[in-house]
Amino acid sequence: MARREQEIVVSTGAGGLGAAVAAETGGALGEVEAIRARGYWELIWRRFRRDKVAIGSGAFIILLILIAFAGAPIAKHYVGHGPNDLFLTAPAVNLAGLPANPWTHVTNEATGKKNVLVLGAANRLGQDEFLRLIYGARISLEVAGLSTLGVMIIGVLLGATAGYFRGWVDTIISRLTEVTMAFPLLIFVISLAATVGPQLDKITLGIFPKGVLTLVVIFSLFGWFYPARIMRAQVLSIREKEYVEAARMIGASNTRIIRSHVLPHLVAPIIVYSTLTVASYVLLEAGLSFLGVGIKFEPSWGNLLSSGPDFYTTRPLLMVWPGLAVLLTTLAFNLLGDGLRDAFDPRASNM
Amino acid sequence: MHRRLWLSAAMLVVGASLLVAASFASAGTANHALKQGGIWKYGTEGASVQVDPQLAYITTAWWLEYATAAKLYNYPDKAGPVGTKLVPEVASKFTVSRNGKVYTFTLRKGFKFSDGAAVSAKNFKYAIDRVANKDLASPGAQFITDPSGTNIVGAKKVNDGQAQHVSGVVVKGNKLIIHLTKADGTFMAKITMPFFQATSTKLPLDKEVVTVNGSNLPSAGPYFYSRNDVNQLTSIRKNTHYSKGPGRTRPHNLAGLDVFWNQTEQTLFNQTQANQIDEDNTLPPDQVQGVANQYGKNKTRFWAKSQNCTGYLPLNMSNSLFKGNTNLRKAINYAVNRGPYVGQAGPFAGDVWTHIFNPAVPGWRNVTIYKRNLTTAKKLAKGHLKSGKITVYYRSSGTINPAQAQIVRQDLINLGFQAGNITMKGFSGGNIYTAMGVKGNDADMGVSMGWCSDYPDPYDWINILLYGPSIQADNNVNYSYMNIPKWNKKMASAAKLVGPRRLKVYSQMDIDIMKQVAPMAVTRTYNTRYLFSNRVNPKSLVFQGIYSDFSIGAMALK
């Protein structure tokens, strides 16, 4: 009997009651209104719309997605070479082994045409920094997005199951969560990416660059506990709500209760938490690639960042670009997450 | 026996003595103009090396052992050919029995370990016992238990764990007597390897000395290890008991030397520029040109010294793609973009090279066999791509090796391979050599591989790398798996030749093989690039050819 009894309304006695009964007319209550009331989502959208920073972040993210998935091929077509194409001769790489500065015109060996390196070359291979940056956005977003998806699917399923069914299911899942939590996460992810990573790298499903799914699998496997905990707590509190009891009282099935009464209440925390998770995975991917255990060969921000120090006194911009890309993307997701949280729950504090 | 680019100098000594054993140089004179004292700080990107004298094996380790060891005979701290001639050190002389199986060394008095104990014949016997010990698993064991080469009586038994002491090594007063199972001309070269230096009996017989703190690893050379923290710091300090006397003529100007392991290129460079570190030989490629312009080459602070190594891409002739496919092998040679390939390591890293003998191999010729020509390459490759699929092994560590792999991949695409049909397999560290050394591996070619001279003789290049009958189940070094009877016969007969004719025949064979067979695409030669601090006295830099590095004993600060 964990439920706390509602605070008792002070009774004014039978007399008051009688008077109130007399006053009761049973007539029209509230104004007559035929219009459809504002829905939950509409209210949230109205609150969210007022948050200029969050709107800006959202727009930035949409732009980034467009650039990464649609813009990158267009840019590739426009500049006439790909992100992995090599420009091995001067001026893309000068005699001292230094990559070209921004806006250098180079001859494409394959087509014989003059191409331009907008942000210069990324390394001694003369690869196009600009293209690698925007293709890197794609990898970053893929890794971060899919990992978040994986983490949320596992986390929500396990967390919601544990919270809804409780009992031994909850016991098992909660213990599993605690065990996973106790792993020294980053240390483990690095060791894992380095040991089993090369074997997993072969899996691409035909659409993802090599290594993306490796990171997704590893991140998902060790990152689900956090959403699971949040979702378990949420579901535990939702299932104690009287409207869930009411649904059970009328004989609704578990499926129906979960679908109509539990899941809709999880949407908000899922969205908010996902947004913030994406930001953390963008950082993590860059970190692992920087340490040489993440994405290899393919352009990723972590890779660009790790080749930055090779030239950081002679070509400091090569370190600035990817760092800035990571910063802006993470910032945008964090701000969007904060904005969404405020929109979903205006009372929530800044944490 | 494995000689790999990354283990470079390990066996250099063996062959050197093969040719020069007879002629002993006279002891050198120390340069008294150099400043004495000071600690030399050396920083490197590499992981730390083993310091146990019977286990140290790779280049950097032997560079340090050279400064700390006292051997029976040794190479002087001299640049050029003088530095490759053996001189007596702890032994004053040696005699060989008539049948060539018994060597008797007469030892000098006056050599002392850094802990003050006198060096006696016992210490050399102890070294051999440790090398042969089963549990210590010294890489030196293979050099004294080789049934077809140097084989000390009783060494095998110890190596199999059936005995503690090598019965063929006998101490009689100041004499050390070593019995071999059969006569062997390379024995002197082998006994000069750091494995067989005077070793203190303080060292446990069957356990490696890893951490050194103070005096648990005494040695009898000019220096000794005073400290070893794995992957952090290794220090050598002057052996105060190394006083001038007969055989004790090696220079030792510095008070000591500290090696900082596991640094990163860029910070190391910054620290050396700032004179916080005295020597850095892993320069960031983008900085090399700058320091070369600033200091000039081989004058003051920037030096580039060539190593006796050749870089190449082995083409696996036992797998279907390159089997009997001379056209495609030649096409690869025409297609490889060697300039940028070498350039990945920055300026002064070495030269573009297209045949096996680099300028340090006796009998080398300055010719260019393959000049990059995509049209020729495509013409040759046309119709010879077989299934169109190719598997490439590459080295995945560092930034240079993967970049070279990308260049080769691009070359393959240019040649007509579909990007999707090129399988790139990465190997960290030196694992690529293990993988390629297994007969029947699925590699069609390897990237960023190389070979360093074990001894200055062409046999080490042609016969070791390309002789078919020596192919075994694994641990091969014939990564091309070339096994052509006609050429096998030629190699066998060339090996028997001596003198100028030997060099001439090998020299021609080098070029003929590359032109007619093309079992590999030779890409480059190698240099080591050094940056020194302004504290270093450039006059003290003596490049010791045997150890492919500057002699520590000769080094001095300003």
Place this chain on the structure above:
Amino acid sequence: MEAAQAPEARGDELLVVNDVKKYFPITRGIIFQKQIGSVQAVDGVSFSVKKGETLGIVGESGCGKSTLARCIVKLLDTTGGGISFDGRDITKLSRTAMRPIRREMTMIFQDPYASLNPRKRVGFIIGEPLEVHNLGSSSEIKMRVQELLEVVGLNPEHYNRFPHEFSGGQRQRIGVARALAVNPKLIVCDEPVSALDVSVQAQILNLLKDLQDDFGLTYIFIAHDLNVVRHISDRVLVMYLGKVVEIASRDLLYAEPKHPYTGALLSAVPIANPALGRKREPIVLEGDVPSPVNPPSACHFHPRCPRFVQGHCDVEEPPLYPFGNGHVAACHYPLERWPMSADEIRRASSPVQSPSSQSREELPA
């Protein structure tokens, strides 16, 4: 636990509750939970409800009223005892087997804010029972919902609104409409008005009364407010610490309470008539309600009882003694007169603490 005895249902009795028990286990453990005790929320309650009548259940907070209500509608499984509804034993019914019965027995919840899903429109909330039981097409359901809205005094046009757009009283009307939707025989009202303003309470009570008349409903009406219960009930059941202490018709109970606990409750009720109020001296119950984890021995009320007799009340558990006209009370020393004597009041002010009431343990959160 004891085997449930299928209660006998007699002619006009809609619901028979026989010796129902509900214990909540208290568990502890690192990996696997083991039971270390239990909360005896409902401990052997028996009563019956006739068709068309309203049974009020009163008691302090935490005495097990709400648990009992949830056991009756099978939101909770009972630990022991039997419940028979309309002649059928429902104690052992599975979820599926229970389904048709859920059409005949519904519940109105205490908190009109928490019992309506804020994410759903009123139409969905009221129509859901119909949907669950497949009672008609969506257009039929919509018609029925609008009809129900009208029945409970709301505007049928509000079909598409969200609960947050309504006041507390209006929301409770929605709750009533939901309970009514499937034409039930029995409605369990779990403190339906305690969260509402007094004026609104009256509206809801009147609505419930009207609906009872119109649809021939049977109510179990749970409240802690004796005035509310008096207003609506035909008979009243008083609970203390999971046990029935007194059952009587409304008039009998309010006129002649037999159990000291009932007496104490009644004396605490404010009386509108000032003359009467001044004459009466209230009994102040000392201490809190003891923990149901470790209730006092025998008569649970003995540590707070003004008529406590040592060696009897804390040793022998009192059965429900009959006092005629269906009036029963579980007390060895029932009140002889009402209001109580001065002596009784004096003793109530200095109650004897029995040793068994000492142990107190916090409930797990």
Place this chain on the structure above:
Amino acid sequence: MFRYLIRRILWAVLLFIVITFVTFVIFFMGPNDPARAQCGGDQAQPACLKLVTEHYGLDKPIYVQYWRFFKRLVFQQNLGHSYATGQSINQAIGKAAPVTASLVFGGAILWMIMGLLIGVYSALKPRSLLDRTAMVFVLIGISAHPVWIGLIFEYLFGVKLKWTPIANYANFFGAPKDSGLPGGPWQWFYHMILPWCTFAILFAALYARMIRANVMETLNEDFVRTARAKGAPERRVLFSHVLRNALLPVVTMLGMDIGVALGGAIFTETVYQLPGLGRSLIIGVQSNDFATVQGVVVFATIAILLFNLIVDVLYAWIDPRIRLT
């Protein structure tokens, strides 16, 4: 309390077994061949392989191997020897752990100071210029990559301005005599200053935000209003009412985050070449040194479990309600 302690310890032991087993299985399944690594990688002789395989029982089923490993670990507290360097891993970790500890605890102190200053001031003057600047710092702090911050700091303060050393570590208790290494408390501090700043920024940002929220929430509590109404001086209100209550959850968070931070230290150690645990791990990974990697994972697990245990117990001691749940 005693029962609670026993329960926590048992649970920690169980976690330890599970984690080490999973670690063991993963590395066992990995592409690493411990025998080959032990025999000197590519120089491995078949005889040596055979010897090592037999010696370590690498041909036995995995649970047998794990049991051997576990026995050695628990009864001899021995993590074995590095395959790459032959060094005892206990010794290697014994050297690396103080470096990581310097970084993590020094960093934690720094981030608490920064977080407190920024958080409390922002909370006291919400929407002021200072608050807004602080919130911008917070956002950048949690969004910028620590590696990037490290590289930029290193470049700016080390290379360009030459205010700090570029890299490396100095032993707090002084360098070994005549080693040519910097040492002593001052050098230690001087070498750690950039790493601490880099390491602390992320957490300083998180804590500033959390402390700000907590303090603002506490400021609205009734007891603060009461204290003010009673006429208590503002300073007293702030220190004895607001901060005491606002910081309790922060202290708990700190306990939990130090475990997480142990992992994050890898980036800082890599950028500044601090010879700590993270660096050992990365070197181990790069040289396929399975034994060292496993050693670091096991040690980190023990450290984190112990730390959590201490935090749990301390917290239960402070707040007895915790024990019941």
